[in-house]
Amino acid sequence: MHEYSLAQGLLNSLLDYLRAHPVPGRVKKVHVKKGELLILSEWALKEAWRILAEGTELSGSELVLESVPVRARCDSCGYEGNVRYLAEEGWHMSVPVLSCPRCGAPVRIMEGRDLAIVGLSVDESSLSKPERL
Amino acid sequence: MHDITGSFGDVMQKQLELAAQNYELLKNRGIRAVNVMGAIGSGKTELILRMAEKLRERGLRVGAIAGDVAGDDDYQRFRSAGIPALQINTGDQCHLDAHQVGHALENFPLDQIDVLFIENVGNLVCPADFPLGTDVDLVVISVTEGDDMVRKHPKMFAQTDVVAINKVDLAAFVGVDPERIAADYKKVNPHGKVVFTAAKSGRGVDELLAALGF
Numbered sequence: 001m002h003e004y005s006l007a008q009g010l011l012n013s014l015l016d017y018l019r020a021h022p023v024p025g026r027v028k029k030v031h032v033k034k035g036e037l038l039i040l041s042e043w044a045l046k047e048a049w050r051i052l053a054e055g056t057e058l059s060g061s062e063l064v065l066e067s068v069p070v071r072a073r074c075d076s077c078g079y080e081g082n083v084r085y086l087a088e089e090g091w092h093m094s095v096p097v098l099s100c101p102r103c104g105a106p107v108r109i110m111e112g113r114d115l116a117i118v119g120l121s122v123d124e125s126s127l128s129k130p131e132r133l
Numbered sequence: 134m135h136d137i138t139g140s141f142g143d144v145m146q147k148q149l150e151l152a153a154q155n156y157e158l159l160k161n162r163g164i165r166a167v168n169v170m171g172a173i174g175s176g177k178t179e180l181i182l183r184m185a186e187k188l189r190e191r192g193l194r195v196g197a198i199a200g201d202v203a204g205d206d207d208y209q210r211f212r213s214a215g216i217p218a219l220q221i222n223t224g225d226q227c228h229l230d231a232h233q234v235g236h237a238l239e240n241f242p243l244d245q246i247d248v249l250f251i252e253n254v255g256n257l258v259c260p261a262d263f264p265l266g267t268d269v270d271l272v273v274i275s276v277t278e279g280d281d282m283v284r285k286h287p288k289m290f291a292q293t294d295v296v297a298i299n300k301v302d303l304a305a306f307v308g309v310d311p312e313r314i315a316a317d318y319k320k321v322n323p324h325g326k327v328v329f330t331a332a333k334s335g336r337g338v339d340e341l342l343a344a345l346g347f
Contacts, residue, residue, distance in 0.1 A: 002227070002259055009144035017141045025135065038145065038262050039288050086287075086320055095287040099323045106324040113262075116143035122135040 007048035014117055027061045029121035033068045035112040070096040070112035076105035151231035155266025166249040168265050171273035173255030176299040178207045179332040181250045182214050187338055188248055196246035198237050200229040200254050217245055228259035231266055261289040269345050275300040276309045283317035291321040295344045302331040
C-alpha cells in the first residue's frame with residue numbers, strides 16, 4: 001500500500017549516497033533486500049521506482065528485489081535461524097510462523113522487516129568521457 | 134559491469150528506531166501502551182471505551198490517541214467519556230507511524246495517564262508494517278466482516294499479540310462461526326491470545342484486559 005513512499009525513501013537515500021560517493025558510470029541495477037514480513041507488492045515497488053527515478057541520475061535503473069526470509073532468535077532455548085511456514089491450501093501465501101521450530105516458544109524477529117539497498121550494478125561503458133574517471 | 138555492495142539506508146530500520154524511542158519514552162513515564170488495529174467499523178473505539186471504564190474502576194488513568202485519515206469523531210467520543218485524548222489526522226495516509234506518534238506524545242499530558250490506547254487507522258494491511266513502540270498489539274475483528282479475515286490478512290495476524298473477535302452476539306445473525314476465525318489465527322500465531330467480545334454489552338472486556346496484560 002505504501003510502495004511509493006518507501007520507493008521515494010530508497011531513492012532519496014541512494015541519491016544522497018551517490019553525491020557523497022560518485023560511481024564510475026551509470027547505475028543500471030539497484031539491488032534491494034526486502035524482508036518477507038513486509039506487506040509490499042514487488043511489482044508496485046518496481047513500478048514506483050521506475051516512475052520516481054525519472055529525471056534523476058537513476059533514471060532507467062532497475063530495482064532488483066531479493067526476498068529475505070525471517071530469521072528469529074529464541075530466548076528460551078537459544079535457537080537462532082529460520083522459522084517454519086504455514087502453507088495451507090486456500091491461503092495462497094506461505095506465512096512465516098513466529099514460533100521456535102525447536103522448542104515452540106515465542107521468538108524475537110532478527111531479520112525479515114528490512115527494506116534496504118544492498119548493492120549497485122554500474123555500467124562503466126556508459127561513460128562518454130572516460131577521463132572523468 | 135561493475136558491482137558495488139554495501140548498505141544504503143534501510144528505510145524500515147528508521148521506523149524501528151523511532152518506535153524504540155517511543156517505547157523508551159513511555160517506559161520512562163511508567164505508561165503501558167496498546168496499539169489497537171482493525172478494519173473500519175470493527176468496534177475499536179467502543180472496545181477502548183469499555184476497557185477504559187474497567188481500568189478506571191481499578192484506579193488506572195487512561196488516555197487515547199485517535200488515528201484517522203480525516204475527522205475527529207473518535208476523538209470526540211473519547212473526550213465525552215472524560216478520557217484525555219489527541220487526534221492524529223494522517224492526511225490520507227492509511228496507517229499511523231512511529232514518527233507521527235512520537236510528535237503526538239510530545240503534546241500529550243503523559244503525567245496524567247497510566248495506560249495509553251493508540252487507535253490506528255481502520256485498515257488491516259499497512260499498520261502491520263509500522264510498529265509504534267507500544268507494549269502490545271491488538272487487532273479487533275468483528276464477526277460481521279466474515280469468518281475469512283485471518284485468511285485474507287495472514288501476515289498481519291502472524292505478528293499480532295492479541296485478537297478480539299468482537300460483536301460475537303451477532304454471529305448467528307450473519308452466519309459466521311467465530312471459532313473458525315480463532316482457529317485460523319492460532320494456526321498463523323500459536324502464541325497469540327483470542328478473546329470473544331461484544332463491546333456494546335461489555336461481554337469479554339475483563340478477559341480482553343487480562344489478555345493484554347492488565
